[in-house]
Amino acid sequence: MSFRYSHTFPISGPNKLRLFKQWAAENIPGVAVSLPPQVPIKSTALTVRLKSIEDRNTLIGKLEGVSF
Template identity: 45%
Template sequence: MTFKYSLTLPISGSHKLKRFTEWAEAVLPGLEYRLPPQTPIKTETMTIRLRQLDDRARILTALNTAKI
């Protein structure tokens, strides 16, 4: 399977990948995604690759109630 869909999230600060991974494991278990290999501290966004279009809606719904 491939990761055909993407979602760009506003996220700033350091350790973006670690923060997102920990959040996704706690809030959305079983979510299949790919993160970029690294993100510079100065960037304000991060693009996540997703397997299913429904996963995009799951993330956006969960983000309405939580911060990463």
């Protein structure tokens, strides 16, 4: 099964991937995500790829009110 769904959300600062991985491990441990190999420091968004629409909806729900 491939990662067919995606969600882009605002995130800023350095170490975006480390911050998101840590947050995901604590908040959505059962959701498999695919992240880009790297994200430029100046970037203000992160796109996460997910396997199912249910995983995408779970991520969106958990991201409400969270700021990175």
